[in-house]
Amino acid sequence: MPNPYSDGSGGEVLQITNLIMRYDQPGGGSLTVLDIPEFSIGTGEQLAMVGQSGGGKTTLLHLIAGLLAPTSGSIKLAGVELSTLSEQGRDRCRAANVGYVFQTFNLLPAFTALENVQLGMAFGQRPVDTARAKDLLDRVGLSDRMTYKPRQLSVGQQQRVAIARALAGKPKLLLADEPTANVDPASADSVLDLIINSCRDEDIALLMVTHAMEVTERFSRVDRLDEINRVLLATQSEN
Numbered sequence: 001m002p003n004p005y006s007d008g009s010g011g012e013v014l015q016i017t018n019l020i021m022r023y024d025q026p027g028g029g030s031l032t033v034l035d036i037p038e039f040s041i042g043t044g045e046q047l048a049m050v051g052q053s054g055g056g057k058t059t060l061l062h063l064i065a066g067l068l069a070p071t072s073g074s075i076k077l078a079g080v081e082l083s084t085l086s087e088q089g090r091d092r093c094r095a096a097n098v099g100y101v102f103q104t105f106n107l108l109p110a111f112t113a114l115e116n117v118q119l120g121m122a123f124g125q126r127p128v129d130t131a132r133a134k135d136l137l138d139r140v141g142l143s144d145r146m147t148y149k150p151r152q153l154s155v156g157q158q159q160r161v162a163i164a165r166a167l168a169g170k171p172k173l174l175l176a177d178e179p180t181a182n183v184d185p186a187s188a189d190s191v192l193d194l195i196i197n198s199c200r201d202e203d204i205a206l207l208m209v210t211h212a213m214e215v216t217e218r219f220s221r222v223d224r225l226d227e228i229n230r231v232l233l234a235t236q237s238e239n
Contacts, residue, residue, distance in 0.1 A: 014041040019073035035230040046206040051225030057209040066090030099166035101176040107150040114146040120168030136164035156187040176208040
């Protein structure tokens, strides 16, 4: 069945043009957080974006995923212009095209590891493929923890379930928000390996945001948010 939230073309999975995001201030006026003239990601491309905490990295991911609507500008995801969609439409587009590894995992506590991964498929309105869900958990080293609930898993194991869930719907783009921030250093490399290798094996584009320079060593393309965001560029020039 054709995906109504993708134009089916190759090339770039994400295109951003003249993106502006402002927030209203309690005392009046507004605060501009992002002003990005141009940014794109090719199909299957992997890149890390570096930025300081509070610099707008998570806001950018939320805009790309359609969790937020920009003040102005264009975001094309899999060839679909998000600004033309309702909130419900953006939700459907995200489910059809995006996997998201949240910093705080966002696993549902009442569900097992297997059920959490299966939900990743249900969100994309695809038939639940239990065999794929089990295979993904096996690939992340949790074949013996499928019936465990999040509270029965270590932090590192919860992160692995979150990665498997993000991959479950075979997305075109995987967004990873500081995926190593809440795991111990010994687990950080294995988490990176899982994400990078899984995206490469399934030809999934990857955008990982981080403030840790050691993470960027794993990527051939590294972008700095302070070099593409005119808000941060203006701040630097003032200083």
